[in-house]
Amino acid sequence: MNRHSPTESVTLRAADAELTIAPQDGCRLTSLLTRGTELLRQGEQYGSFVMAPWCGRTDHGRFRNGGEVFQLPVTNREHALHGTARNGGWRTNQVDDRSAAFTFDLTDPWPWDGRVTQLVELAEDGGGLTLTLGVETRGDSFPAQAGWHPWFRRNLDNGGQDVRIDFAPEWQEERGADQLPTGNRIDPRPGPWDDCFGMPDGVDVTLDWPDELRLHIASRAEWAVIYDQQPEAVCVEPQSGPPNGLNTLPRFVTPIEPLEVSTTWTWQHAG
Incomplete structure (x- = not known):
């Protein structure tokens, strides 16, 4: 196991892949290099960040748990955006050549005591990575969500074409004028x-x-x-529920059942 201070950046390497994580900056993935090509948009608000204990927008920062209404800080004009874990300092718990584990304590303004864990693992052949999030409570149960917000470069600046997004969802969440899902599921529409x-x-x-x-x-x-x-980037954000899910589709974290979610990214070069 490599020695790291609890907050300094961590770099993992496998074959021709190199991944850098900044625990002091919300445990953000700040760089993902494969054969020397950077896949993530660079900049302090970019890379790939954790969304927890909620994902996307929460309606005017308000959500209900049982009979009680809670108020979160409004961070996106009128809504609470992307959780608190992306802005906090995380602690590095364990590091080796290809993997690392980090933790973040949930405290005010989140109403409950809890912990978020992120495990980052590079594949041995350097052709992929797996990210795993866990959200647990230190006491009372609470609703939560977890996911990731990666910013991938639209163009890799190697003289090639812009990225194309290929996916076949079963539905699209209809988006209202307030940018929140209306609750209606519609047939997927073309972008942007x-x-x-x-x-x-x-x-x-x-x-x-x-x-x-x-x-x-x-x-x-x-x-x-x-x-x-x-124009510079595209995002594909796997998450445990839809935006405003604390209100519409809460997933409860209990002392015996944490919230766990993972994503795997694999890549192949054309030549």
Whole structure:
């Protein structure tokens, strides 16, 4: 096991892949290199960040647990966005050449004491990675969500074409004027997207940079938000429930049943 301070950046390597994680910056994946090509958009708000203990927008920051209404800080004009774990400092618990484990304590403004764990593992052949999140309580049960928000580069700057997104969801969550799902499930529509899609057999999305690289994103989670309205990057966000899910589809974390979700990314170069 390599020695790291609890907060310094961690770099994992396997074959021709190199992955850097910044626990001090929300346990964000700040770089994913394969054969020297960077796959993630660079910048302090980009890379790939954890969404927990909720994903996407929560309606005006308010949600109900039983008979009690809780208020979260509004961080996106009118809604609470993407959870608290992305902004906090995480602790590095264990590191070896190809894997690392990190933890984040849930505290105020989240109403309950709990912990989020992220396990990051590079495949031995350097052709993929697996991310696993766990959300657990230290006391009372609470509703929660978990997922990831990766920003993949639209163009890899190797003289090739822009990325193409290939997926076949069963439905699309209709999005209202307030940017939240209305509760109606509609037939999937063509992009551009900032939308949540349902995949009851698990998230299954392929990003294809023609004649360069194909990246497959899989998860047993049943929802993914696809965002492609930015010229520099696209997002494929596997998550345990839809946006505003604390209100519409809560998944309860109990002392005997944590929330667990994982995603695997695999890639292949064209040549």
